[in-house]
Amino acid sequence: MSSKKTKVAISFGIVAVLLAWLVVSGFNENMQYFVTVTDFHKMPASEQEQSLRVKGNLVPASVEETGNNLEMFFLLEEGGEQLRVRFDKERPDTFVDGSEVVVEGKLTDKGYFAANTLMAKCPSKYESSDDYDVNAYDPTTHEIRGGTN
Amino acid sequence: MADIGHLILILALVSSGYSVLISLLGARLQRESYLQSGQHALYATAVLVTLSSLLLWQQILGNDFHNEYVASYSNRAMPAFYVFASFWGGQKGSLLFWGWLLTIFAALAVYLNREKSRELMPYVTAVLMAGSAFFLLLVIFVAPPFEKLWQMADGHVIRALAQPINSIPFAPPDGKGLNPLLQHPAMVIHPPILYLGFVGFSVPFAFAIAALITRQLGSQWLNLIRRWALVPWFFLGMGMLLGGKWAYMELGWGGYWAWDPVENAALMPWFVGTAFIHSIMIQEKKNMLRVWNMVLVMLTYILCIFGTFITRSGVVSSVHSFAKSEIAPWFVVYLVLIIAGSAILLFKRLPDLKTDNHFDSVVSRESAFLLNNLAFLGALFAVFWGTIFPMVTEMVRGVKVTVAEPFFNTVTIPIGLFLLFLTGVGPLVAWRKTSNRLLKKIFLKPILASFVGLAILMLFGIRHFYALVSFTLSIFVTATIVQEFHRGARARMRTNAENYALALYNLLLKNKRRYGGYIVHFGIVVMFVGFTGKAFDAEKEAHLKIGESTELRGYRMEYLDFNVHEDDNKVVWQATMDVYKDGEKVKTIYPNRHYYKVPEQPTTEVVLRSTLQEDLYVVLAQPNEDKSAVFKIYINPLVNLVWLSGLVVTLGTFVTLLPDPEPGSPGKSKARPKPRLSEVEATA
Incomplete structure (x- = not known):
């Protein structure tokens, strides 16, 4: 038994x-470490070159397309620091100026961050802002920008 | 004064709180009138929350942009279909929707069981109403969907429940609208269906708690909740499938599952819920695993709340977690309360849950079930750990450490295949112990079929290890299911003089649980075959000028034309392509991108050339000024089987849920189902 x-x-x-x-x-x-752009710049070089996830906001108008298929470079910004990123796959629809972007990849010896994957969240489309400023209401786009006061 | 909808919610909170107290008091004092009152208060709560929800809908459909929620998630330009769905487009509405479904479920569960289990009902009522009260607290104090917009004397617009002094009501001429990415038919029904799953598991949980408190720990409560567990299990699964379909069609990256925390949030309770609906059968038959089943049902409910928490609080950074809000601490408190409460109660009742039965052999039905449970919990552990790890490391070490997507695949693929194997073996082996002779008799043909299948697959040049395993196991499981149906039908033909088709039909209807279960299992096989198609996918990026073409695995796509047109809502950039398969033209496709004006947002409109064998999936990734364009092309073999499997699972679940004839009803002599081969052996 x-x-x-x-x-x-x-x-x-x-x-x-x-x-x-x-x-x-x-x-x-x-x-893999998940860091902000500021954290990234504080990391020792050895850690920057391992596979990482980095989060920051897309700097408006910073996207340069190289014309080589989908390849592009752009800047991520967070806490006053910036990071130059290369990405050559299809970008998500939510990747627009000001989006919160998370990239996965590693720093290359050419000084930019080579991303394999890119996730993006719209700046304010999903969230409703806390305050409304009637002066910020744009009658042509019907957009109400959230105030900060 | 605040909106009437808000006031009704406050009444509902009072009513649910009263229901909890009076039910508990009534149970303690044995006062029937108190118990009645508790149940009536539960119905009243359901009516009140329904009323409040209808009011929110009225404001949404009536474009009442004075309501901040309506102004944020709806607008005039959206089709009515999506206006309707903006109820659950944002956090506040979602929480109200959750609470509404919960009170409806509660009212149904209590109404339908009020006579069957009078002793359990007061506690069932109290638990369900306590859960409702939690969501009502959220929509009253933390995320009220009836907040209004007010313009202050200095021109600023703020939101508040009641009119602030020196302010006038404010309503923007139009709302912000639902994010265009969410404007997809699957997205209209995906949240409600998923929520039905999340919410529905409250009922089995409430019965479990009631059974523990009253020490009514036999199989009665299990019999009562079998259907109440199956229904949310089904909705949770379908909700995930629809979410996958949405991602596939709308996000344009060629896949349907990315191990995103929000996806994992629904998968985790599904894992445990699946383990639960299997292991209750051991308790019914063998009176074993009584503690274990309690743990499973509690864990399922806890994970449902945890899943809602992850989805709505944004604690794990994810593309989905659109709501970083103040609700997080409330959820933490509620989670701690239910975890601690469940654990303490379970611990106190451990002596009552003891049983004398135990496992006799590894090769037995009960072992197969337990292995199934182990595998599901292993998968849960992996997914849970992978999902919360960033949170944990951030709290402990101050750095967020994540695990990449490959982790989830590395772990869950072997576990999934092991479960697929059990799907074939479990239902056929005997209780207690299965002799070698019998094993051979049951599994000989399915094993032969698998080997023949494997040889054919190898002959066709398939060498991918996991794919071979998955296909072979799929053949094995299908063969066992076919064998069961065939054997059962043949037996009926002999004893009841029925033809084969009628015999199959009666077999199914006379043993709904068993054969409905087989159909669900077959649906799971179809799903696995669909998943396995991923091993053979192909993708390509092509930069084409008009007139150029590109090829991928037997397809040739010729880029013919590019044009731009515009309507009130959006600008559409559209390419025209002819698709040739093996030299023959099969379809003209129009991959396009929409640029929505409000809110400003591009959306990728995927086009498909869909067959059962594979999808050709084309995305207009980047249109250029010179009318050249970059296309992303994917071939997704067998992906349609994943969607199709949902239909098979639906059919099977439907069969198992059909009511059984009342025992002793006239004309229905209890037809003895054909015993399983294994059962014949066991009694022989």
Whole structure:
């Protein structure tokens, strides 16, 4: 009786250990720091060159298209610091001036950050602003810009 | 004075609070009249929240832009379909919607079970009303959907519930409108369906708590909630599928799942809920795993609340988390309360949950179920850890550390395949122990079929390891299901003199739970085959001038024309392309981009050439001044099976939910279902 029980327990134990191993090993291989542009500039060079996630806002009018398919360079800004990013895939629809952008990739020796993936969130489209300024209401676009007061 | 809708919500909060108190008091004092009063207050709460929701809808549909929520998420230019959906376009409306669905579920659950389980009902009422009260608190104090816009003497416009002194009501001529990205049919029904899932698990949770408090821990409460667990399980799954469809059609990156925290938020309770609807069967049959089942149902509910929290609070940075708001601390408090409350109650009742039954063999139905549970919890652990890790590291070390997408795939693919394997084995092995002779009898044909299938796949040159495993297991599971149907039908033909089709039909209707379950399993197989198509996808980027063409895997796309046109809402940039497959023209497609004027936002309009075998998915990525354009082209094999599997799962779930004939009803002698092969053996 008890040997049966042990057999069952051991079998389940093995499965559980396998599962745990799968999770832990997968985890260690895929960790990356998630930093803001300011944090990024504070990091030592060795860390900047590993795979990272960096968050900042797209500097308006900073996108330069190179004409080489979808390749483009742009600036991310946060806390007064900027980062030049290269990206050559299709950009998401939410990637517009002022968007909050998260890029994944690493710093290259040419001084720019080469991004493999890019996620973007519209500046204020999903969120409603706290205050309205009637003077900021634009009758042509029907846009109400949120005030800061 | 505040809006009448807001005042009604306050009344609803009072009524739900009263319902909690009077129900608990009534149960303690054994006063029937108190219990009645508690239930009536629950119905009243549902009516009040419904009323309030209808009022919000009225303001939305009536373009009442004096209401700040309406001004933020609706506008005049949107089609009525989307105006209707802006109810849940933002955080405040979503929370009200959540609360509304919850009170409706609560009223239904209490009304339908009021006679069946009188002892449980006071506690069921109290738990459901406490949950409702939480959401009512949120929409009253933290995220009120009935706030109005007021213009102050100095010209500033502020929002407030009641009119501030020296202000006049303000209503912009038009609202900001729902984000164009959300203006997609799947997005109109995706949130309500997902919410039905999130909200619905409150009912099994309430019954579990009631069973623990009253010590009615037999299988009665499980029988009562089987359907109440299946329905939200179904909606949660369908909600995710629709979300995937939306992402596929609207986001234009060629895929449907990205392990985004918001997606994971719905997946986690689904994992545990799936484990739960399986493992309750062990308790019903063997009276085992009673503590475990309690843990599962509690965890499912907790993860539903946690999922809502992640979706709506923005604590995990994600493209979705559009609402960084003050609701986060409220959710944390509520989560801590339900986790601590559940744990303490469970701990106190541990002695009552003890059982004498235990596992006899690894090769048995109950083991298969337990392995299924282990695998689901393993997947949950991985996804949970991957999702909250950034939060945890930020709190502990002050740096956010994330895990990249490959982590989720590395972990969940093997677990998923193991579960697929169990889908074939679990339902067929016997309870307690299965002899080798019987194993051979049950699995010989399915295993043979799998090997033949594997050989054919290899012959066609497929070498992708996971794909081979997945396809082979799919064949295996399908074969076991077909074998079960066939065997059952043949037995009916012999005993009832029915033809094959009628026998199959009766087999299904006389054993809805078992054969409906097989249909759901088959739906899961179809889904896995669809997922596996991902292993064979292809993509390409092409910069084309008019008249040029590009090729990808047997397709040739010829870029013919480019034009721009404009309407009130948007500017449309549109390319015209002819698609040739193996030299023959199959379709003319118009990949385009919309530039919405309000709010200013481009949207990619994906075009497809869709067959069951594969989708050709074309995106106009970047139109240029000289009419040249960059196209992104994807080939997504088998992706339509993923959507199709939803229909199969729907059918199967529907069958399992059909009511059973009342025992002893006239003319329905309880037809004995054909025993499973394994059961014959076990009794022999």
